[in-house]
Amino acid sequence: xxxxxxxxxxxxxxxxxxxxxxxxxxxxxxxxxxxxxxxxxxxxxxxxxxxxxxxxxxxxxxxxxxxxxxxxxxxxxxxxxxxxxxxxxxxxxxxxxxxxxxxxxxxxxxxxxxxxxxxxxxxxxxxxxxxxxxxxxxxxxxxxxxxxxxxxxxxx
Amino acid sequence: xxxxxxxxxxxxxxxxxxxxxxxxxxxxxxxxxxxxxxxxxxxxxxxxxxxxxxxxxxxxxxxxxxxxxxxxxxxxxxxxxxxxxxxxxxxxxxxxxxxxxxxxxxxxxxxxxxxxxxxxxxxxxxxxxxxxxxxxxxxxxxxxxxxxxxxxxxxxxxxxxxxxxxxxxxxxxxxxxxxxxxxxxxxxxxxxxxxxxxxxxxxxxxxxxxxxxxxxxxxxxxxxxxxxxxxxxxxxxxxxxxxxxxxxxxxxxxxxxxxxxxxxxxxxxxxxxxxxxxxxxxxxxxxxxxxxxxxxxxxxxxxxxxxxxxxxxxxxxxxxxxxxxxxxxxxxxxxxxxxxxxxxxxxxxxxxxxxxxxxxxxxxxxxxxxxxxxxxxxxxxxxxxxxxx
Numbered sequence: 178x179x180x181x182x183x184x185x186x187x188x189x190x191x192x193x194x195x196x197x198x199x200x201x202x203x204x205x206x207x208x209x210x211x212x213x214x215x216x217x218x219x220x221x222x223x224x225x226x227x228x229x230x231x232x233x234x235x236x237x238x239x240x241x242x243x244x245x246x247x248x249x250x251x252x253x254x255x256x257x258x259x260x261x262x263x264x265x266x267x268x269x270x271x272x273x274x275x276x277x278x279x280x281x282x283x284x285x286x287x288x289x290x291x292x293x294x295x296x297x298x299x300x301x302x303x304x305x306x307x308x309x310x311x312x313x314x315x316x317x318x319x320x321x322x323x324x325x326x327x328x329x330x331x332x333x
Numbered sequence: 334x335x336x337x338x339x340x341x342x343x344x345x346x347x348x349x350x351x352x353x354x355x356x357x358x359x360x361x362x363x364x365x366x367x368x369x370x371x372x373x374x375x376x377x378x379x380x381x382x383x384x385x386x387x388x389x390x391x392x393x394x395x396x397x398x399x400x401x402x403x404x405x406x407x408x409x410x411x412x413x414x415x416x417x418x419x420x421x422x423x424x425x426x427x428x429x430x431x432x433x434x435x436x437x438x439x440x441x442x443x444x445x446x447x448x449x450x451x452x453x454x455x456x457x458x459x460x461x462x463x464x465x466x467x468x469x470x471x472x473x474x475x476x477x478x479x480x481x482x483x484x485x486x487x488x489x490x491x492x493x494x495x496x497x498x499x500x501x502x503x504x505x506x507x508x509x510x511x512x513x514x515x516x517x518x519x520x521x522x523x524x525x526x527x528x529x530x531x532x533x534x535x536x537x538x539x540x541x542x543x544x545x546x547x548x549x550x551x552x553x554x555x556x557x558x559x560x561x562x563x564x565x566x567x568x569x570x571x572x573x574x575x576x577x578x579x580x581x582x583x584x585x586x587x588x589x590x591x592x593x594x595x596x597x598x599x600x601x602x603x604x605x606x607x608x609x610x611x612x613x614x615x616x617x618x619x620x621x622x623x624x625x626x627x628x629x630x631x632x633x634x635x636x637x638x639x640x641x642x643x644x645x646x647x648x649x650x651x652x653x654x655x656x657x658x659x660x661x662x663x664x665x666x667x668x669x670x671x672x673x674x675x676x677x678x679x680x681x682x683x684x685x686x687x688x689x690x691x692x693x694x695x696x697x698x699x700x701x702x703x704x705x706x707x708x709x710x711x712x713x714x715x716x717x718x719x720x721x722x
Contacts, residue, residue: 229582255475255483255584258535262472274535279475279483279584291584292473304490322473 185211193318203230205244213312213319215290216244217282226285247284249310250326254289255279256304266316276302280323296324335603337572343427344560344567344722347376347553348685352515353444353546353673358457361393361443361549366403368551369441376553377564378437380404383553385411385435387426389418389442391676392463400441411435418442419550419677420707420715424573426554436555442678443549451545478542480583481621481709482534488589488623489536491638496536498641499622500527501655503540503670505644505663506619508654510671512695513683517546517673521653543620546673550682560722567722568688571702572604576714583711593714594631597706601716609633613700614687615661616680618707619668628706629663665695677707677715688721 185208191199199207206229209216217228222239226247233240258274268275276299279289294302295313307326312319349371351364365388373383383406386397395403397412411434416422419442426438446454447463454460470476475483488494504524510516522540530538560567576596580586602608609632617628626640634657635643644663649656655663666672666683673679684703686692705717 227581228585231581235579235581254487256486257475257479257482257537258532259472260532260535262534263470265472268472274532275472277473277475277479277483287585287587289584291475304486 202232206230209244209246210319210321214246215249215310215321217247217284217288217290218242219245226288228288228290247282247290247310249282249323251280251282251290251308253278253294253302253304253306253308254281255291256302258299267313273299278302278308278323280308290321292320292322294323294325301325335600337604339427339431339570340604340606341569341571341720342557343430343554343570344557345552345570345681345685345719346555346560346563346565346567347372347374347378348682349373349375349551350515350682351548353517353548353675353679355446355451355453355517355544355546355673357547358459359547361391361445362395362400362403364445364547364549365395365400365441365443365551368443368549369400369404369439372441372551372553373439375565378553380406381408382437383439384409385426385429385438387411387413387422387429387438387440388415389422389676389678390415391442391444392447393445394441394443409435411438418708418713418715419675419681420573420575420717421713423552423554423570423681423717424575426552427570427573430554430556436559438554439551440554441549441551442676444673444675444678445547446545454545475584476582478621479534480711481623482537483584484586484589484710485541485621485623486536488626488638491589494638494641496528497524498626498644499537499541500524501641501644501648502619502622502625503527505654506668506670508652509662509665509695510667512693513666513672515548515679516667516671517544518667518671537621540670541622543669543674544671546675548673548675550675550678552681552685557722566689568685569720569722571607571718571720572601573717574600574604574715575708576600576716577712580711586710589627590637592710593708593712594627594706594710597714597716598631598633601718605718607702607718607720609704611702612661612704613697614665614684614703615657615663616666616668616684616703616705617663618677618680618709619664619670620674620676620709622670624709625663625668627710632704632706660697662695662697665692665697680705680707681717684717684719688719
């Protein structure tokens, strides 16, 4: 069954994320972004997930690694607040510290994805907070972020 | 006991340093050649004696063949591509001597303030070719330097510590830096100073991070047999290792109990006849304060999460610093937080000076064993046991 990402050409993903390092091993990951789907590599042989994308499974050395959509649910595992940092569209450090989190995803212990958290009062953001994936627009292209998990998306 | 046929067979016989400063405008080549010539002369040797040259991969560092040419070395047989930080270079040199690739190897490490990590450097037009460097990337990243802040946040969460635990590392370093004439920062600070410092990447403030600086260290390494005939007391490389645990990226690190420091601690202890009860001088990396707490715990001075309590228990109020069991200083040269970001070479130099009895008013009386653990959690953990020859 064709997936949404197969409709995105190599040229398009390179054009839409012009400052991102994209190669043959991670292009499906970024093509997923254009369809607002977070695709992480999962081993078709042993089921182990890994990130960032590598050309083989670190667990069993199978090269049959398949970019696979994750639920986007998880909990904040690492949390920092940048009082200064690299410039990015929509990021204004003068408005207050900018949060960056690594979220431990529900799919596998130790599988994490790093981004920011939106729609969350600073005092409620903490390690251990359940969060869910959502998308913002950055420089005209989708960018994955997290927000506090509401009841409908809370972890089982 | 692990296989370690090189044990005590190779010695550090010369050291040289420019000292470290946030002022001035010199090139890495200028700094490296000053440290290199000082180290060779310190060993009582000349250009004719050096047949191996090994460099760290610091920005702007002249590659080994270029530095060899600047020094007029005419018969060089070992000059690999620049390696990572200091212990990688030192281990390469040690292996080259032991294998016979070279007899006497120069190791050098020039460091530089860069436009992206130093305001003063950004105003030096002769550094414009270093323009962006590590300042690139997006905010939503836990890689490189940011990773230590990230895992520091996890450390506080898991063990219920406070920022004061980190602050103890900085106060210790700055107290020690007052006695090091090579140090970038020579003024002491209090815990209140630490707690008032500007927040950068919360939970880390300005004073949790090493000081960008300019300077160079160099070492001369040869066989222990030859070292016995040279000018200075030899310092023997008893055991050395590097270590990394499977980690595709810093945010994917399994946890605080399984990383490069654990690989190093296990490997180094297995190779060494000497361990914590033998150590006279302890030199753990402090490029970020969390790294030091990690070394204190992961080498076995105390248990996981206990480093803050350990430092308080072994705090010497009179000198406002750590003295383990009342006698073992931690980074008596001030580490990266006071001496400056030498990326490891300062710790090795201080160990050599202590073991030769050359450390002036920092000298640990009768020091014969030094434990140097450089690098952090992810890709560059390093360990070294040195003993007086």
